[in-house]
Amino acid sequence: MSKRLKFFFSHLTISACIALLIVGLVFFIWYQTPLAQAVGVTHLFFMMLAIDVVVGPVLGFIVYKEGKKTLKFDLSVIILIQIIALCYGVYSIEKGRPAWITYNVDRFELVRKNEIIEDHISLAKKQYQRVSLLGPQFVAVEFAKDMKTRNDDIFAEALGGISISQKPERYVPLEQVKIQIQKRMQGLSILYQYNVKEDVEKVIKKYPQAQSWVPLTASAVDMVVLLDKDAQVVKIVDLRPWK
Secondary structure (H helix, E strand, O other): OOHHHHHHHHHHHHHHHHHHHHHHHHHHHHOOOOHHHHHOOHHHHHHHHHHHHHHHHHHHHHHOOOOOOOHHHHHHHHHHHHHHHHHHHHHHHHHOOEEEEEEEOOEEEEEEHHHOOOOOHHHOOHHHOOOOOOOOEEEEEOOOOOHHHHHHHHHHHHHHOOOHHHOHHHEEOHHHHHHHHHHHOEEHHHHHHOOOHHHHHHHHHHOOOOOEEEEEEOOOOOEEEEEOOOOOEEEEEOOOOOO
16 A cells, blocks of 8 residues: 555544544533534534545645655645644534523523623622533523513513523522422423324333423424423423424
8 A cells, every 4th residue: 555545544544533532522412412403513513524534634645745845744734724623613513512401481491602691690600600511501590580670681582682591690500490390391292292103102111200391492493301290300302392
C-alpha cells in the first residue's frame, strides 16, 4: 500500500474514532433519547459530522504527493481546519442542548441552553445558576405573587415569545408543585387518541409503573412525560400529546 493510501486510511480512522466519541457525548449525555428528536438536532448533527469526517481525509488524499516540499504544511493546514470546524460544530451543538425541563401551568417545557435568560441569574437559587453537565434537569416555575410582575410575564410571552420557563430565578423544585401536577396529569388511555395503538401499548409495556402523563413542548416535536402514581417523572417518551 502506498504512503498516500496509508495516510488517507489513518486519517479517516482517527477522524471516525473521534466522531464516535462525540456521538456518545451528544446522544447519551447532552441529548438523551428522545430529546434529540424533540429539538430536531439529529439530521443536522450527523450531516455536520459526516462532512467533517469525510472531507478532511479526502482533501489530505488529494494534496498528498510524495516528495512535495510543502506536503507537511499542506496536511497540517487541512488537519487544523478540520479540528477548528469540528470544535465549532460541537460548540454550537453544546450551546443548543436541552438544559432544563420546566413544569409550567399544565405541561413541561424544554428549555435549551441558548434560550436561558440570564439577566437576573444572580437571583436564582444556587442549584439553578449553572446548567448540569449531565443532561437536562427537571424543575418547576414559580408564578409571581404581585399582579404587576404577572402582567409583565404575560405580555413578555405574548409579544416577545419569552416564557418564564427561560428564567432560572423563577425555578423551584418539582416537588413544590406536586399537587398542581396531580390536578393536571392525564390518563394513559387518552394517548390512544393521538398515537398509533401499537406505539402506546409498547410504551406502557416498557414502563409499567407509568400511571399518567403530561405534555412536553419542544422546539421541533412535542412529546409526552410519563408519571407514576405519585406524580414522579418516569420517562420522556416519543408519543404525541395532541394532534
